[in-house]
Amino acid sequence: MIKAGQIDKGTALLIKGQPFVCIEREFVNPGKGSAFVRLKLKSPSTGQVLSETMKSQDNAEDITVEDRDIQYLYNDGTNFAFMNVETFDQIEVPMANFPDYQYFMREGETYRATFWEDQLLDILIPAKIVFTVAEAEEAVKGDTVQGATKYVTTETGLRVRVPIFIKQGEKIRVNTETKEYLERVNK
Amino acid sequence: MPFDFQSQADRADMYRRIRSFFDGRGYLEVFTPTLSPTLIPEPTIQDFSTRFVNEFLSSRDFYLVPSPEIFMKEILASGSPSIYQISQCFRNCEQLGRIHNPEFSMLEYYTLGYDEKDSIGLTEELVRQLICDKSPAWLSKPFRVLSVREAVMDACAFDLDDYQEPGALIDKARSLGETPSDDEAxxxxFNRIFISHVETGLADDEVVVFTDYPVQIECLAKAYDDAPYRHRWEMYMGGIEVANCYQEEDSVDKTLSYYAKEGQRLKSEREGTQLPCPPMSKRFPSLQVPASSGVAIGLDRLLMVLTGRRSIEEVLLFPFEGLLGEQVF
Structure with missing residues (x-):
């Protein structure tokens, strides 16, 4: 147990049995009255964001989370399969917990992940990733409504809107949060 | 890191304008002690204590004032004109950061014959006087004034008048997603609801004054005779609480009963803890404070807003956090 006043950004808490990580913390001292903290908590597994106001002296259930390296093995359309690179234990998690991550992870690569006990809470994905264009549509002549862009599909299956000059086989850098094209990468 | 000298120039300019504003209106600037042997009992404010030691005189605990109120009201009661003061104030156990520092600068002004509504107009004029070329444009807009009851109605769609029983308010808070304990006062x-649902809805580009705070929040502001509220307001600038105002309690009986009640609460909450429990003056609660309204403004926050800065640490050369972490021999 910790006092709510001790909660900081990054503190992991158990709220109604579910793990949440504090992403914003603000102290509020009313002009007259007890001190409070206003918290924004995010569930690493579902992305759900909770706003919680607690008295600084209230108790909160904190949990210890741990970072481990995991290797992405494959997905079967329902679950992701990973392997803990230290213990070689295999881990399966529903793909729904990490939407679109199949487009950002490459089989065989190792990722940093946050665990609470045996529960995988978060997988660290780089903010920008370089992909190879596996399929590129032909640009439709005269169609400038989209500002001279077209869709391509990366080797991982991610569809990205790119400028019309991008060709199959070229490399592009993509923002993993917005899934937007950033630039062409010339090697 | 070099010091931000500009923040000092901005502060000095703000202080000059404040003095010119009040001096021009006939207020007397007063200078009262930082150390006091007694404080007004306020159980939710934690105090700093220190000790006077002199082997030939006597020794006594003193407290760093959380506000100069205790001295300023004594000056008023002695027959002074309207008064103001700029001073350093101290609150222990404060958090540190963007809008909190345990030592802070306060402006307090008491206007004879004013009620708290008159003080809104005065404060609006003062803010106009302090606007500088760095100030955001929205500071020039008229203050938005609404009662706490209206604000709760707007944000949470319920009438505080109908939730005067603790149990009823706890149930309402829970229905709004809050988690008060069964025995919460x-x-x-109320503060939980206000912080979560009203404060969070405040726009960052307006000045809002919430008037008529609930009578259940004990303080030395006069209570209405016919409604469960007090003649008290708080001002928020861009969502940040900057000022607090009372129509001052002028009934000696009510001040004495406040002292008895809050003094008892202070003792029972502090006994057995490491927190200082400042003694209460015998003299102060019996003073006849004249009909007046007092405003307290946090000057570090005000300067931050007036000059478009993001944190009070940008207007302090020595933020507390640095002092707290200082290495010593």
Whole structure:
């Protein structure tokens, strides 16, 4: 147990049995009255964001989370399969917990992940990733409504809107949060 | 890191304008002690204590004032004109950061014959006087004034008048997603709702004054005779609480009963803890404070807003956090 006043950004808490990580913390001292903290908590597994106001002296259930390296093995359309690179234990998690991550992870690569006990809470994905264009549509002549862009599909299956000059086989850098094209990468 | 000298120039300019504003209106600037042997009992404010030691005189605990109120009201009661003061104030156990520092600068002004509504107009004029070329444009807009009851109605769609019983307010808070304990006091439950649902809805580009705070929040502001509220307001600038105002309690009986009640609460909450429990003056609660309204403004926050800065640490050369972490021999 910790006092709510001790909660900081990054503190992991158990709220109604579910793990949440504090992403914003603000102290509020009313002009007259007890001190409070206003918290924004995010569930690493579902992305759900909770706003919680607690008295600084209230108790909160904190949990210890741990970072481990995991290797992405494959997905079967329902679950992701990973392997803990230290213990070689295999881990399966529903793909729904990490939407679109199949487009950002490459089989065989190792990722940093946050665990609470045996529960995988978060997988660290780089903010920008370089992909190879596996399929590129032909640009439709005269169609400038989209500002001279077209869709391509990366080797991982991610569809990205790119400028019309991008060709199959070229490399592009993509923002993993917005899934937007950033630039062409010339090697 | 070099010091931000500009923040000092901005502060000095703000202080000059404040003095010119009040001096021009006939207020007397007063200078009262930082160390006091007694404080007004306020259980939710934690105090700093220190000790006077002199082997030939006597020794006594002193407290760093959380506000100069205790001295300024004594000056008023002695027959002074309207008064103001700029001073350093101290609150222990404060958090540190963007809008909190345990030592802070306060402007307090008491206007004879004013009620708290008159003080809104005065404060609006003062803010106009302090606007500088760095100030955001929205500071020039008229203040938005609404009662706490209206604000709760707007944000949470319920009438505070109908939730005067602690149990009823706790149930309402829970229905709004809050998690008060079963025995939480009415004022704590109210603050929880206000902080979560009203404050969070405040725009960052307006000045809002919430008037008529619930009578359950104990303080030395006069209570209405016919409604469960007090003649008290708080001002928020861009969502940040900057000022607090009372129509001052002028009934000696009510001040004495406040002292008895809050003094008892202070003792029972502090006994057995490491926190200082400042003694209460015998003299102060019996003073006849004249009909007046007092405003307290946090000057570090005000300067931050007036000059478009993001944190009070940008207007302090020595933020507390640095002092707290200082290495010593």
């Amino acid at each position: 009415w004022d704590d439950v």
